[in-house]
Amino acid sequence: MKNAYVHGYDQRENIRLKDQAVTLVDLLHSDTAFPAGSCILEAGCGVGAQTVTLAKKSPDAEITSIDISETSLEKARQNVASEKIANVSFQQADIFDLPFAPHSFDHIFLCFVLEHLSNPAEALTILKSFIKPGGTITVIEGDHGSAYFYPNRKAAHSVIQCLIDLQKKGGGNSMIGRELYPLLVKSGYQSVNVSPRMVYADSSKPEMVEGFTKNTFTAMIEGIRESSLNAGLINEKTFNQGIKALYRTTEHDGVFCYTFFKATAVC
Amino acid sequence: MKNAYVHGYDQRENIRLKDQAVTLVDLLHSDTAFPAGSCILEAGCGVGAQTVTLAKKSPDAEITSIDISETSLEKARQNVASEKIANVSFQQADIFDLPFAPHSFDHIFLCFVLEHLSNPAEALTILKSFIKPGGTITVIEGDHGSAYFYPNRKAAHSVIQCLIDLQKKGGGNSMIGRELYPLLVKSGYQSVNVSPRMVYADSSKPEMVEGFTKNTFTAMIEGIRESSLNAGLINEKTFNQGIKALYRTTEHDGVFCYTFFKATAVC
Numbered sequence: 001m002k003n004a005y006v007h008g009y010d011q012r013e014n015i016r017l018k019d020q021a022v023t024l025v026d027l028l029h030s031d032t033a034f035p036a037g038s039c040i041l042e043a044g045c046g047v048g049a050q051t052v053t054l055a056k057k058s059p060d061a062e063i064t065s066i067d068i069s070e071t072s073l074e075k076a077r078q079n080v081a082s083e084k085i086a087n088v089s090f091q092q093a094d095i096f097d098l099p100f101a102p103h104s105f106d107h108i109f110l111c112f113v114l115e116h117l118s119n120p121a122e123a124l125t126i127l128k129s130f131i132k133p134g135g136t137i138t139v140i141e142g143d144h145g146s147a148y149f150y151p152n153r154k155a156a157h158s159v160i161q162c163l164i165d166l167q168k169k170g171g172g173n174s175m176i177g178r179e180l181y182p183l184l185v186k187s188g189y190q191s192v193n194v195s196p197r198m199v200y201a202d203s204s205k206p207e208m209v210e211g212f213t214k215n216t217f218t219a220m221i222e223g224i225r226e227s228s229l230n231a232g233l234i235n236e237k238t239f240n241q242g243i244k245a246l247y248r249t250t251e252h253d254g255v256f257c258y259t260f261f262k263a264t265a266v267c
Numbered sequence: 268m269k270n271a272y273v274h275g276y277d278q279r280e281n282i283r284l285k286d287q288a289v290t291l292v293d294l295l296h297s298d299t300a301f302p303a304g305s306c307i308l309e310a311g312c313g314v315g316a317q318t319v320t321l322a323k324k325s326p327d328a329e330i331t332s333i334d335i336s337e338t339s340l341e342k343a344r345q346n347v348a349s350e351k352i353a354n355v356s357f358q359q360a361d362i363f364d365l366p367f368a369p370h371s372f373d374h375i376f377l378c379f380v381l382e383h384l385s386n387p388a389e390a391l392t393i394l395k396s397f398i399k400p401g402g403t404i405t406v407i408e409g410d411h412g413s414a415y416f417y418p419n420r421k422a423a424h425s426v427i428q429c430l431i432d433l434q435k436k437g438g439g440n441s442m443i444g445r446e447l448y449p450l451l452v453k454s455g456y457q458s459v460n461v462s463p464r465m466v467y468a469d470s471s472k473p474e475m476v477e478g479f480t481k482n483t484f485t486a487m488i489e490g491i492r493e494s495s496l497n498a499g500l501i502n503e504k505t506f507n508q509g510i511k512a513l514y515r516t517t518e519h520d521g522v523f524c525y526t527f528f529k530a531t532a533v534c
Contacts, residue, residue, distance in 0.1 A: 145415050146524070150445045152412070178417045181469040182520035196467045196524065202448040204459060253449035257413070257463065257526070 023211030027197045028111070028140055028260055029053045036060035038106040043095050043127060044068075044113030048076025050140075054109060055085045064105075066093040095123050103132045111140040114183070118171030124187035131267035137189060139263045143177030146198075146259035147217070149249040156249070159221050159242030162228040169231070177261035189265035197260040203252045213256040218246040290478030294464045295378070295407055295527060296320045303327035305373040309355075310362050310394060311335075311380030315343025317407075321376060322352045331372075333360040362390050370399045378407040381450070385438030391454035398534040404456060406530045410444030413465075413526035414484070416516040423516070426488050426509030429495040436498070444528035456532035464527040470519045480523040485513040 032054070034040050038061045045051045045065035055063055065088055067073050073090050080088050093099055095113075108127050114120040124137070131137060144164050149156065167174040176183075177196075184192040201208035222243055228234050234242075249256045299321070301307050305328045312318045312332035322330055332355055334340050340357050347355050360366055362380075375394050381387040391404070398404060411431050416423065434441040443450075444463075451459040468475035489510055495501050501509075516523045 143415075145419070148410075148412050148445060150449060152442065152445075175419065178415060178419075178522050178524060181471070181522055182417060185520065192471060194467065194469060194471075194522075196465050198463050198465050198526065200461065200463045202461060204448070204461075253452065255445050255448055255461075257445060259465065259524070 023208065023216060024199070024260070025053050027199065028262060029057060032057055032109070032138055034058040034061040034107050038062070039104065040064065041066065041100075041105040041108045041127075041130065043108055043110045044116075045076050045090070046072050046112070048072075048079040050109075050111045051076055051080055051088060052083050052085060055080065055088050056083075059087060061087065063088045064091060065089070066091050066095075066098075068092070068094050096126060098126070098130060100130055102129050104130050106132055106135045108135075108137045110138070112142065114139065114180075115141055115167065115174055115176045116170075116172045120173070120176065120179075121183050121187050124183060124189070128188060128267055133267060135267045137184070137263075137265050137267065139180055139184070139265075140260060141177045141180060142258070142260050143175050145175040146177065146257070148257050149246075150253075150255040151245070151248060153241075153245035153248065155238055155241035156245035157242075158234060158238055159228075159246065162233045162239070163221060163224050165233050166224055166227055166231065177259065180261050180263040184263055184265045189267065192263060192265040194261055194263045197262055199256075199258045199260070201250075201256045202254065209250045209254075209256070212258070213250050213254075214247070217256070217258060218243065218250075221246060290475065290483060291466075291527070292320050294466065295529060296324060299324055299376070299405055301325040301328040301374050305329070306371065307331065308333065308367075308372040308375045308394075308397065310375055310377045310390075311383075312343050312357070313339050313379070315339075315346035317376075317378045318343055318347055318355055319350050319352060322347065322355045323350075326354060328354060330355045331358060332356070333358050333362075333365075335359070335361050363393060365393070365397060367397055369396050371397050373399055373402045375402075375404045377405070379409065381406065381447075382408055382434065382441055382443045383437075383439045387440070387443065388450050388454050391450060391456070395455060395534055400534060402534045404451070404530075404532050404534065406447055406451070406532075407527060408444045408447060409525070409527050410442050412442040413444065413524070415524050416513075417520075417522040418512070418515060420508075420512035420515065422505055422508035423512035424509075425501060425505055426495075426513065429500045429506070429509075430488060430491050432500050433491055433494055433498065444526065447528050447530040451530055451532045456534065459530060459532040461528055461530045464529055466523075466525045466527070468517075468523045469521065470517075476517045476521075476523070479525070480517045480521075481514070484523070484525060485510065485517075488513060 040061050040063045042065040045067050051065050070092050077090055108131055117123050144160055147160055164174050181192055181194045199212050201213045307328050307330045309332040312334050318332050337359050344357055375398055384390050411427055414427055431441050448459055448461045466479050468480045
């Protein structure tokens with residue numbers, strides 16, 4: 001799993017992940033707030049891109065944020081410290097080997113984690129055993145198969161497909177958003193509710209064009225240039241055309257659509 | 268244009284279009300209401316599937332609903348009469364040759380019309396000349412390229428592609444939803460605002476699974492079986508597999524996503 005991880009481990013990615021988090025805060029997180037005194041596990045916090053928002057939205061909850069990577073955790077600690085947040089404690093841990101007692105948490109929160117796992121249903125089942133009865137899980141994932149745009153250029157689809165293929169080769173699934181409902185039901189959760197969160201960016205919404213289409217989505221695809229070429233998934237000319245076609249959707253008459261999925265379920 | 272029309276002209280389609288209208292009323296129309304005394308043109312009312320909702324949401328507006336097909340208008344008259352609606356008058360007319368004085372209407376409303384036209388920007392430009400200064404246009408279209416689902420079967424994409432291809436062959440564009448912003452800007456409208464309306468159907472939302480995935484979307488694709496086979500777009504086996512794959516998304520663990528686009532703009 002660690003070797004397969006396709007984003008999150010370099011400085012430019014760190015910046016991109018923070019840009020993404022800022023642009024998408026309202027869309028993804030506005031309806032997540034946990035009660036005072038509740039114990040929350042953030043599983044797979046990475047560089048803490050969502051941790052800051054999570055902690056600010058639930059200032060009186062106690063948040064434990066774990067990640068398998070000590071390098072990421074160090075950045076997460078810095079992110080949280082720079083925001084003067086006091087209700088988060090970090091701990092290095094593996095979702096598949098958690099150092100907690102069963103039913104330790106009132107709620108579990110995962111954002112952009114399942115997409116990297118080869119066994120997301122197993123992860124959800126394990127996490128369930130750490131939630132108190134009646135507690136909840138909140139899961140947020142993207143779905144790269146939900147990206148469409150105007151002008152609708154083939155090369156743009158080809159570069160997106162590179163990311164889908166790379167993530168699949170690494171055991172992940174970048175089209176997992178649409179699967180949250182069956183995954184949670186299969187893992188034994190109750191009252192599963194999935195809410196799609198669509199990003200729509202045209203030039204009347206310049207903050208979304210900049211913050212999402214350019215600095216989040218296209219930046220992410222640009223970040224897989226070398227891996228895609230090295231893996232023989234695409235040739236350089238087509239890759240360049242694809243990136244150009246993605247930027248073309250950010251011009252005055254361009255449109256870009258993408259959907260995230262947010263699920264909540266009861267243990 | 269008339270010969271190219273791929274749905275709307277037979278009895279089963281009439282029922283399907285009414286099913287679709289009922290399921291989607293809130294999603295598409297809840298925020299459309301015109302002031303008392305205002306004059307509204309519904310351009311391309313078809314069998315009146317949206318006319319009833321339009322008239323009920325704006326009971327004190329005067330609505331003129333036109334369509335090029337007298338057969339469709341006759342059904343629209345019946346639909347409206349059976350609902351005891353009194354603020355709609357029907358008239359046979361061609362969008363490209365309207366029998367009205369310039370600036371006759373306060374607002375114009377079009378729903379599922381531009382997708383059938385080979386020159387949608389021209390239609391929008393013409394319609395603009397019939398709106399009073401400061402009046403608005405409201406446009407609603409689907410986008411068949413926005414359909415994705417779980418399980419993600421190739422054959423399902425193939426049958427959807429048949430409809431996209433058939434509509435394209437007829438001069439239409441079934442992926443026009445994403446283009447509403449550039450089309451309206453290009454046609455000279457101001458303050459263009461596009462709002463995507465995503466349908467998300469999993470088995471926790473049985474009314475959407477029945478009303479949309481089965482009785483609207485899959486029924487529409489089933490309706491193009493003969494035309495697709497006759498046009499040589501697909502073989503019968505793949506078509507059957509595709510329909511089966513679409514129904515598969517309506518099972519207990521299935522998910523279906525589709526997005527409509529609603530635009531408003533000022534003249």
